[in-house]
Amino acid sequence: MVQVYTEELKQLFTELFHRQAQLVLRAPGRINLIGEHTDYNGGFVLPAAMDKAIYFAVAKRDDGQCHLYSENMSESHTFLVDQLKKDGPSWSNYIKGVLAELQRLGLPVGGFDMVFGGDIPLGAGVSSSAALECGVSYAMNVLYSLGLDKLHLVKLAQAAENNFVGVNCGIMDQFASMMGKKNSVIQLDCRSLDYKYFPFEMSEYVVVLCDTGVKHNLGTSEYNTRRNECEAGVAILKKHYPKVETLRDVSVATFLIHEKEFPEVVFKRCKYVVEEIARVEEACALLLKNDLEAFGAKMYETHDGLQHLYEVSCDELDFLVDETRNNAHVIGSRMMGGGFGGCTINLVHKDFVDSFIKSAALAYQQKFGIPLKTYQSVISDGVSILEKHLDAPMGW
Ligand code: GLA
Numbered sequence: 001m002v003q004v005y006t007e008e009l010k011q012l013f014t015e016l017f018h019r020q021a022q023l024v025l026r027a028p029g030r031i032n033l034i035g036e037h038t039d040y041n042g043g044f045v046l047p048a049a050m051d052k053a054i055y056f057a058v059a060k061r062d063d064g065q066c067h068l069y070s071e072n073m074s075e076s077h078t079f080l081v082d083q084l085k086k087d088g089p090s091w092s093n094y095i096k097g098v099l100a101e102l103q104r105l106g107l108p109v110g111g112f113d114m115v116f117g118g119d120i121p122l123g124a125g126v127s128s129s130a131a132l133e134c135g136v137s138y139a140m141n142v143l144y145s146l147g148l149d150k151l152h153l154v155k156l157a158q159a160a161e162n163n164f165v166g167v168n169c170g171i172m173d174q175f176a177s178m179m180g181k182k183n184s185v186i187q188l189d190c191r192s193l194d195y196k197y198f199p200f201e202m203s204e205y206v207v208v209l210c211d212t213g214v215k216h217n218l219g220t221s222e223y224n225t226r227r228n229e230c231e232a233g234v235a236i237l238k239k240h241y242p243k244v245e246t247l248r249d250v251s252v253a254t255f256l257i258h259e260k261e262f263p264e265v266v267f268k269r270c271k272y273v274v275e276e277i278a279r280v281e282e283a284c285a286l287l288l289k290n291d292l293e294a295f296g297a298k299m300y301e302t303h304d305g306l307q308h309l310y311e312v313s314c315d316e317l318d319f320l321v322d323e324t325r326n327n328a329h330v331i332g333s334r335m336m337g338g339g340f341g342g343c344t345i346n347l348v349h350k351d352f353v354d355s356f357i358k359s360a361a362l363a364y365q366q367k368f369g370i371p372l373k374t375y376q377s378v379i380s381d382g383v384s385i386l387e388k389h390l391d392a393p394m395g396w
Pocket of ligand 1: 035036037038039040127169170171172173337338339
């Protein structure tokens with residue numbers, strides 16, 4: 001797969017720009033086993049980089065122009081690096097966002113030609129946006145010798161989405177895309193940014209994503225609303241415990257003492273978050289003991305919380321999760337990512353993957369009239385350079 005994309009993009013680059021790419025790189029999407037909507041609350045997450053990725057062929061220009069071509073959208077866009085406006089296709093905002101953050105740091109980033117494309121399903125909740133931001137920030141770092149380390153690039157990619165795109169996302173997606181490691185999940189503490197890799201080579205079970213094929217419009221506005229609701233909860237707790245900065249800083253028991261002080265909706269949102277933060281720690285302990293069945297049960301608890309307390313699920317996601325509840329070969333299932341569409345993540349016994357996919361697809365088609373797309377997920381490395389020819393002529 002990597003080879004196919006690399007060759008295709010290099011060829012396209014030469015056709016469009018009449019020269020060779022200086023850099024070819026790959027930035028993956030992400031999965032997340034457990035820990036949803038905990039990142040911006042200072043909690044834990046357990047994501048990994050996936051095999052599906054965006055590939056980039058890119059080279060510097062010395063005239064300040066940025067010429068972009070999205071292979072997936074068959075669309076191009078050109079602008080000046082020092083005139084970043086939200087006037088192009090929506091995908092260009094992720095790229096401009098990265099450039100704006102580099103400029104905010106006063107770093108000398110110039111123009112470039114770039115072709116990109118890949119196999120990350122769009123709108124499926126596996127964060128093609130983070131892959132785009134991480135790939136571009138990594139490419140700029142190398143092309144313009146900016147000297148930033150990977151963690152710095154992660155924060156920069158997140159800031160691009162917060163400030164230019166306008167989604168107040170946490171750090172999980174960019175972290176996983178940049179720092180992912182083959183056959184490992186990352187246990188990330190989003191408060192301290194301490195992280196460790198957990199080996200994740202399940203012999204009996206595989207990760208299967210079921211893509212609802214829907215992305216309800218609510219996504220961005222509801223996401224930002226949830227963040228505000230969590231902050232409202234923190235403000236209430238802070239009156240009693242001035243040191244509380246995020247929901248991570250209170251235990252479930254302490255939180256529950258103050259139930260009466262919370263508006264109902266804020267209470268539900270915060271209850272989900274404090275429980276989920278505790279759940280991820282328990283889930284990690286289970287993973288270390290290799291107790292996958294108990295781990296899977298935690299995934300169902302997460303889904304229930306996201307459905308009923310955090311209210312970021314939707315009928316399509318709930319249906320797919322419910323379909324697995326009586327399937328002995330699926331030990332865990334839940335919606336994944338921000339919500340309101342996208343994928344469910346399922347732990348399925350390796351001998352029953354085909355039958356699981358067949359029955360889920362049939363039921364989904366009958367219920368919603370939508371063909372179900374499924375992806376067996378392979379855990380891969382984070383952003384990586386595939387080819388570097390920095391001595392190739394710069395052109396223009
Ligand atoms: C989106 C955001 C992440 C995270 C998840 C929910 O993917 O980009 O930062 O908050 O939703 O866990």
